[in-house]
Amino acid sequence: MTLRPDSVAELAAFISDAASARRALRLVGRGTWLDADEAVRDAEPLALTAFDGVIEYEPGDLTITVGAATTLAELDAVTAAHHQWCPLAPWGGDTGSVGATISTATSGPFSHALGLPRDLVLGLECVDGTGKVLRPGGRVVKNVAGFDLVRLMTGAWGTLGAITRVSLRLRARPAADETWHLPLDATRADEVQQELRRSMTPPIACELVREDQLSGAIADGLLVRLAGNAAVVAAGRADLQRRADARAADGALWTTLREHAPSRVPRRPRSPAVQALNREVKHAFDPAGVLNPGILQ
Amino acid sequence: MSLAASLRAIVGDTHVLDRPAELLVYESDGLPGYQRTPSVAVFPGTADEALAVVRTLARAGVPFVPRGAGTGLSGGALADGAVLLGLNRLKRIIAIDPVRRVARVEPGVVNVTLTKAATPFGLHYAPDPSSQTACTIGGNLAENAGGPHCLKYGVTLNHVVAAKVALPDGTVVELDSDDGGYDLLGAFVGSEGCFGVALELTVKLTPNPERIVTLLADFTSIDDAAQTVSAIIAAGILPAALEMMDQATVGAVEASIYAAGYPTDAAAVLLVEVDGATVGLDDDVQGVDGICRAHGARDVRIATEPAARARLWQGRKKAFGAMGRLAPHLVVQDAVVPRTKLPALLARIAAIGDENQVRVCNVFHAGDGNLHPNIPYNANDRDEAARVHVAMRQIMQACIDAGGTITGEHGVGLDKLPYMDALFTPDTLDGMCRLRDVFDPLRRANPGKVVPVRYCRERRPATATTDGGRRTDDR
Incomplete structure (x- = not known):
């Protein structure tokens, strides 16, 4: 059975319950191209589809905040109406979600010139493996307030938290x-x-x-x-x-x-010392090990 | 053996200070108004010495505060009874690779020294804080430093490729943007010395532009100047820098030895720099010029020669210093607001200044919405100091209410701690503490900074890490 929370509070309750029962969860955005690896397939699917749509878009700021399940196609269409775009455009196409793109830090053909996902995310909201709602970063283009949980969650493959909303940097479409x-x-x-x-x-x-x-x-x-x-x-x-x-x-x-590009696959760190740090990060944000278990560990 | 004696055995007698008169030098960083005295200051001369110092401090269980050049503007490098670990002697540029466009450096290399070393290859190090002639690359890493040209080129985070890091327990890890696993390099950048000490960094070098044009536009209304900022960005032009100075700042600069020829009767001036390939650049210059005039600029000066451009920039880069003439102390702020909120915020800041009878000097990275509302004052005048404090709180709250943040490039340090819980929820602050505890479970590195201690719950680390218990990457 797929869990399908309607709100952040409900998502937090689901994750908190799963953590108490040590029940593994597999996070699903649009379910189109994030298949990570075999390990998570046995876990209970947790669909994040309710976190959909534009939350805040002030074109003059060249920033946008969207629900994590918003598709890349929708992000493109909404910003195109104001002659803007977000250069995320990840390998895999436009049917996937913004949340999955950030969670997997999937780059695309524009990343080399216009920035990787980590360079384009300004802030996010997520529910960690203990059921706590974290809102690091913000929606302004420059921000060094506090330790950088935004970069930590970007590319964490949903193993530290379920991302529910994302603020992104936009660019004007070229003339x-x-x-x-x-x-x-x-x-x-x-x-x-x-x-x-x-x-x-x-x-x-x-x-x-x-x-x-x-x-x-x-x-x-x-x-x-x-x-x-x-x-x-x-x-x-x-x-x-x-x-x-x-x-x-x-x-x-x-x-x-x-x-036509192959899916991105999660990679473990190369050295034992960094692997040890990774394990401690996982333990700090998902001590019961219920979020997408197996990935990156 | 005393701690000082152990440290002397590592770095030599002359590089350990523990007499009160010597330590006085290290009681402040770049932000006036705070004094904290370290118990000992130690200055290793090599990466091996630095690591030996970190391990000695770990064995002794002593808190320490890493410090680069001490130019930080948040009180982040203040050591209240802790050991001050100065890394400014680690100033070797290990290698410059002009093909891959990267440099390997020690943390104490001065920002502009790296740019000078890269100049023969037609390259430079892009992040350019105003203190770039003194601040270190390691300090820039710790603070995720910005600068005027970050509008186009990005902040320190976007320019660090890898870092060899000594964790507070003495474990050495190689954090690499190309490695698998979590983005621990991204987490380390901007961790304000709380996650450990970088012993070596690999940073990107950026090609020098073929041509640079600097424009100075002056406005009779600060609102017109602020509207111009959004209009330039909305037109699809990405200037290398887009800076604003208000009349109070221009007045301070022009009365100082840094006079740049800014019009003192202007309500605000915009300094706009456009750079890149020669081809197409004039179109952008004309675009900026036209937008400025259409938004009410009285005059737009265009400088293309290096000397003329340097003069226009001098006033901006030395503006904080020029404010030193106005009063003995200076409150420096670093809030960021969404760009379209700039006109409303500047009006609100002016009103707050009037209500509290304090003089606010605005000099800031307008293109990023990164405000520096600074207030010169006399800290010994208790009434004035109290009014300054109230005004600052009101300005910060106004920026937070506008959807902004409390620091864009200076860091939280000690100075902005009181605003953290207005910006983040307790759970988010707790999450930040959990991340810190991964790197420093005993909370010995730069204690008491960045996140208010009351949000950090006691918890037991996942694995025991005393006595260098973690495995260290081969060095």
Whole structure:
């Protein structure tokens, strides 16, 4: 049976009960692409679908607060109406939730230029493994008040707390935005990718693509997204054309590329000392070990 | 052997201070108005010495306070009877990798020294607190320091790639942004010396822009200046810096040796810097110029030559120092509000200043909504000090009510402790204490800072950690 709390208070009660009974829970956002690993499948599903929708959006602040179950597609649509966007755009596509993206710290093609999930999260609300509601961070773009539970929860794979809401940094959509395809062999594509990323006007995305990966949509090479004011994009375009037989491509290819990417998998720390610290963090926030047990430990 | 003698055996006689007259130097940091005297001050000269000191302190069970250059503005480096662990002698730049664009440094390297060392490679270290000519990279890490150019380039958190850390019990861990597990590096950045001491850091270096243009716009209304800030950002232009100074600040700067030629009759000035590749930059400059004028700027000065730009910046970077001419003490605040709330907040701050008959000087990172409402005053005038205290509380509460925070880049330290429970719930503060207890279960590192002690419950750590019980990463 799936638990489906309607409020933060109810979620806190469910987790608190599970902790008392030492009953394992598996956190589920949209349930679309977060499958983590085998260990949690045996646990009781705890659906976070009620925490959905925009909570606060003041476009002039370039920040937004949404329920964790809000889909990436909805985040994109809501912000697009104000000519803004959130560059989270994780590998896996737009059907997943904001909460899962933050919980798994899944990056995307824009992360290299515009920031990883940890760089884009301003604050969050979560219920930890003891049933306590934590609200670290805030919704302003600069904040060093207190120890950083926001970074701790980002990428914790729901093993320390169930995220219910997230505040994110947004950007204005660029005035000019073009996608180009450079047909190149793998070695050359790799070189050009490095050069472009190190250029004075780096593209906002620059990914190696393989024909078989995109169901034959485009040939092997590089997919490049230029963005900025018109002059910057024009110069970038000229630069690409000097490097290869660059061809204008459909911007929708980015979504296709993301949808075809393999799921991110949790990784344990490399060294024994950091593994020991990890265990202590887990113990501090989920002493009964009921939240997504097995992952990261 | 006494603790001081044990420490002398590690670092040498001249690098341990325990006479009251010597310790007087270390009773304050960059924030005037607080004095706390350490019992001993110790200054290791190498990472090995620093680790030996940390382990000696752990064995002795003694609390300690790490300190970089002591330029912090929150009282975070004050040691009240604890051992002061100065890391400013660890100032080796170990390696600069111009291809990967990273530098490995010891924590005592001065911020601007790293930038100078990176200059031959066309690179710089981007976070640029106003104290950058004195503050250390290790201190920046502990405080998650910002600076004017963080609007475009991000704060310290966004620039630290890895850190080798001595936990308070003497365990050494390598925290790496590329490692699996929890983001412990992210948790360590900004932990204000409460989670341990960084012995070595790997930080990103940023390519120098091809061209930099600095604009100075002056306004007859502080509200117009504040509206301009949001308009520039909304237009999709991301300036490298977007700073505001009010008339009180401009007056203080212009009367000082840091005079930058700001118009003293302006209600507010905006300092806007646009940088990057030459191509397309003029479009952004024209965009900023046009937005400023459309929002009522009397004049917009545009500086492109290094000397002219440096002069415009000098007044901003030295503004806190210039305020020193106005009164013997200065309250420094660091609140952040959502950008669109700036006009209302600035009006509210002015009203609070009037009501309490105190003079507020605003100089701040407007693009981030990061306010620095500073109040020069005489702490020996008890009536004035009381009014300043009331005004500060009211300003902080106004910022919290507007959806903001109490510190954007200076840290909580000692100074902002009283505001923490207005901002966070008791459960959230308890969660922060639990995170601290993972790194420092005995609460010996920078005790009494960041989270009010009453929110930290007694609890038993998951594993015993006395006497260096945790396994240490190979060094």
